[in-house]
Amino acid sequence: MxxxxxxxxxxxxxxxxxxxxxxxxxxxxxxxxxAGVVDVAAGKQALEKSHNKxxxxxxxxxxxxxxxxxxxxxxxxxxxxxTPQDNPTSQGLAKGGADKLRAxxxxxxxxxxxxxxxxxxxxxxxxxxxxxxxxxxxxxxxxLKSLLQTGLKLFQEHQAHAEHLAMTVK
Numbered sequence: 001m002x003x004x005x006x007x008x009x010x011x012x013x014x015x016x017x018x019x020x021x022x023x024x025x026x027x028x029x030x031x032x033x034x035a036g037v038v039d040v041a042a043g044k045q046a047l048e049k050s051h052n053k054x055x056x057x058x059x060x061x062x063x064x065x066x067x068x069x070x071x072x073x074x075x076x077x078x079x080x081x082x083t084p085q086d087n088p089t090s091q092g093l094a095k096g097g098a099d100k101l102r103a104x105x106x107x108x109x110x111x112x113x114x115x116x117x118x119x120x121x122x123x124x125x126x127x128x129x130x131x132x133x134x135x136x137x138x139x140x141x142x143x144l145k146s147l148l149q150t151g152l153k154l155f156q157e158h159q160a161h162a163e164h165l166a167m168t169v170k
Contacts, residue, residue: 023087023134023138024085025139025144026084027087028138028139029076029077029084030090031087031089031090031135032135032148032151033070034090034094035093035130036070037066037070037094038094038096038097039120039127040062040066040067041101042097042100042101042116042119042120043061043062043066044059046058046112047059047060047063050113051109054165055117055169058117058120069150069151069154072147073147076143076144080141080144114166114170120158121166124155124156124162128152131148131152131155132152136149
């Protein structure tokens with residue numbers, strides 16, 4: 001079964017003693033952007049592999065929405081003159097995402113669809129938890145905080161959609 005452990009572990013770093021101090025805005029921006037990139041890549045993979053209309057529709061939504069949020073994030077950091085700062089959480093997300101893509105790449109048909117959707121449920125739960133507990137509370141810039149809050153509302157909708165889809169994908 002496809003697991004979201006690597007990604008959950010990466011996000012647990014964001015809320016644990018692994019941070020000598022709370023993440024700064026540059027680190028938060030990098031984490032949020034990386035999380036979006038990971039989900040866009042998973043959505044693109046699903047569009048390449050899945051023949052299930054509902055799964056493909058969900059994947060299109062993930063690619064569209066996460067790309068749009070990341071575009072907004074890039075515009076904001078450019079406006080603010082902030083350079084997103086790589087960090088262990090971002091690195092863990094990128095590695096976990098690559099590992100997930102490899103594992104999903106070995107699956108076909110209904111097995112792929114089920115694993116992709118299950119991963120999307122777990123991933124959105126993890127990302128939403130990190131946004132709520134760590135990233136939003138630690139964001140100092142009001143515009144960054146607002147973008148993260150808007151993203152959280154959207155990603156909570158994604159989680160609900162993925163959970164509903166998981167009940168229907170056989």
